[in-house]
Amino acid sequence: MAHIAVEDSDSDSRLLLLDSRDNVLVTKARLTAGTVLRVSGKSVSIADDIPLGHKLARYDIPAGAKVLKYGAPIGSATTGIRLGEHAHVHNIRSDYTPTYSLIGEDRRYGDTP
Amino acid sequence: MTMRGYLRSDGRKGIRNTIVVGYLVECAHHVARDVAMPFRDQDVHVIGFPGCYPNEYAETMMERLCTHPNVGAVLLVSLGCESFNKYKLAHLVRQSGRPVHTIVIQAAGGTRKSIAEGQAFITEQRAMLDQAETVPMAPGELVIGTVCGGSDGTSGITGNPAAGRAFDMLVEAGAACIFEETGELIGCEHIMADRAITPELGGELEASVAKAARYYATLGYGSFAAGNAEGGLSTIEEKSMGAYAKSGASPISGLIKPGDIPPRGGLYLLDVVPDGEVRFGFPNINDNAEIAELIACGSHVVLFVTGRGSVVGSAISPVVKICANPETYRRMEDDMDVNAGRILDGGATLDEVGSEIRDLVLGLAAGGRTKSEELGHQEFILTYKSFTPIGPSCLPSA
Numbered sequence: 001m002a003h004i005a006v007e008d009s010d011s012d013s014r015l016l017l018l019d020s021r022d023n024v025l026v027t028k029a030r031l032t033a034g035t036v037l038r039v040s041g042k043s044v045s046i047a048d049d050i051p052l053g054h055k056l057a058r059y060d061i062p063a064g065a066k067v068l069k070y071g072a073p074i075g076s077a078t079t080g081i082r083l084g085e086h087a088h089v090h091n092i093r094s095d096y097t098p099t100y101s102l103i104g105e106d107r108r109y110g111d112t113p
Numbered sequence: 114m115t116m117r118g119y120l121r122s123d124g125r126k127g128i129r130n131t132i133v134v135g136y137l138v139e140c141a142h143h144v145a146r147d148v149a150m151p152f153r154d155q156d157v158h159v160i161g162f163p164g165c166y167p168n169e170y171a172e173t174m175m176e177r178l179c180t181h182p183n184v185g186a187v188l189l190v191s192l193g194c195e196s197f198n199k200y201k202l203a204h205l206v207r208q209s210g211r212p213v214h215t216i217v218i219q220a221a222g223g224t225r226k227s228i229a230e231g232q233a234f235i236t237e238q239r240a241m242l243d244q245a246e247t248v249p250m251a252p253g254e255l256v257i258g259t260v261c262g263g264s265d266g267t268s269g270i271t272g273n274p275a276a277g278r279a280f281d282m283l284v285e286a287g288a289a290c291i292f293e294e295t296g297e298l299i300g301c302e303h304i305m306a307d308r309a310i311t312p313e314l315g316g317e318l319e320a321s322v323a324k325a326a327r328y329y330a331t332l333g334y335g336s337f338a339a340g341n342a343e344g345g346l347s348t349i350e351e352k353s354m355g356a357y358a359k360s361g362a363s364p365i366s367g368l369i370k371p372g373d374i375p376p377r378g379g380l381y382l383l384d385v386v387p388d389g390e391v392r393f394g395f396p397n398i399n400d401n402a403e404i405a406e407l408i409a410c411g412s413h414v415v416l417f418v419t420g421r422g423s424v425v426g427s428a429i430s431p432v433v434k435i436c437a438n439p440e441t442y443r444r445m446e447d448d449m450d451v452n453a454g455r456i457l458d459g460g461a462t463l464d465e466v467g468s469e470i471r472d473l474v475l476g477l478a479a480g481g482r483t484k485s486e487e488l489g490h491q492e493f494i495l496t497y498k499s500f501t502p503i504g505p506s507c508l509p510s511a
Binding site for chain 1: 266267269271274299300329330333334335338339341342343344345347348350351354355420438439440456457458463
């Protein structure tokens with residue numbers, strides 16, 4: 001296997017589809033809010049900045065559905081995730097142990113210098 | 114490129130001739146550090162165990178580290194009243210053919226006298242070790258470990274699979290390769306078990322991950338840090354799928370525990386999660402604990418894949434920093450040996466980066482040094498754990 005991803009001609013080249021069964025795509029570059037992208041043949045505008053290596057929904061994912069990456073379940077959607085929306089800790093939970101993160105704590109306490 | 118090594122009495126060969134300074138309780142740590150300070154650029158590394166209560170795992174770890182093939186001589190620093198069995202450790206090191214000296218701070222007359230005594234030993238040993246003969250060495254004589262730390266959403270796409278390719282090539286060449294962190298293989302246990310060379314070993318691999326899942330569930334946190342989420346990883350399952358890629362595609366030859374030396378070439382899973390009830394806290398409190406365990410299993414070199422950007426190095430065996438994220442690489446190039454992030458933009462294939470890693474590993478036995486070695490990194494931590502020995506199905510003879 002020489003390729004890291006599978007061909008997805010329906011989505012922007014800044015997005016990687018790791019397995020044809022996946023319902024998320026991985027960002028190959030940092031996407032700034034307002035960027036317009038093609039995702040699964042539809043044009044979407046990115047609401048918030050999405051860093052490199054993060055995920056966005058390839059399709060509409062209903063609440064409770066498994067999130068699939070590498071062709072495998074990586075957790076469940078805690079709320080509906082719309083096509084093109086950032087898919088992360090705010091809308092995905094582990095089916096094993098809860099995820100601990102400091103996301104948002106900088107806004108709460110002030111960023112480090 | 115000619116690989117050469119230092120032949121040890123047990124037949125293993127080392128690619129370094131490091132002097133270990135080992136403190137046997139935290140109370141002796143400062144003296145050990147001060148002893149080693151003037152020699153920090155001369156392959157003198159401080160390791161140790163902070164606890165005052167006895168622990169079989171910690172004593173085994175210290176023994177394996179002090180008799181590691183990359184180690185040429187050992188200085189032990191004891192306060193004097195701690196429970197660590199310094200007599201046994203010194204005996205085992207001596208039996209391995211290595212020069213060993215124990216300083217007992219209380220007997221030596223305190224800090225200053227201990228430091229002077231220790232530095233005299235190191236000066237003498239360094240001069241002798243620098244004259245040591247080397248012998249030819251083959252890739253198949255190497256043991257290589259892999260760990261990932263500061264993982265992010267790129268780790269599982271570029272760095273980890275590239276390390277996996279390097280593993281496949283090294284296993285093919287006869288080397289023993291060790292991957293680990295069963296707590297980061299949660300969700301991958303069944304596909305992993307299918308790669309075991311016997312069904313019984315497959316069952317052991319699955320059981321080791323189930324044990325890890327139980328252990329972490331009791332503790333309330335997965336093997337997942339805040340930075341993983343910052344880097345785009347949402348769950349432990351997602352992190353696991355990426356981490357699993359480090360193992361490559363070779364059949365899995367065995368399951369070992371910290372301090373077990375792979376008996377022959379092949380791919381091995383290191384089970385780092387303690388046995389029995391949860392007793393001493395998190396299995397590995399940070400990446401450095403995992404690196405120490407990989408080295409205790411005989412690893413000459415450790416491949417460290419990072420996305421967020423780790424800077425750590427090892428106390429005994431060179432750590433190769435493989436950077437998965439191209440943005441991190443640009444920011445922290447001085448700390449990174451391999452830029453696997455270029456795979457993301459099509460700047461290189463997994464196979465090309467895998468070959469680059471393999472060549473770099475072999476080069477470390479032919480005069481090459483890693484960035485973390487050049488920078489003098491020697492993070493080390495050893496904490497309490499307890500294990501039962503591996504079962505009979507864990508090392509099927511191939």
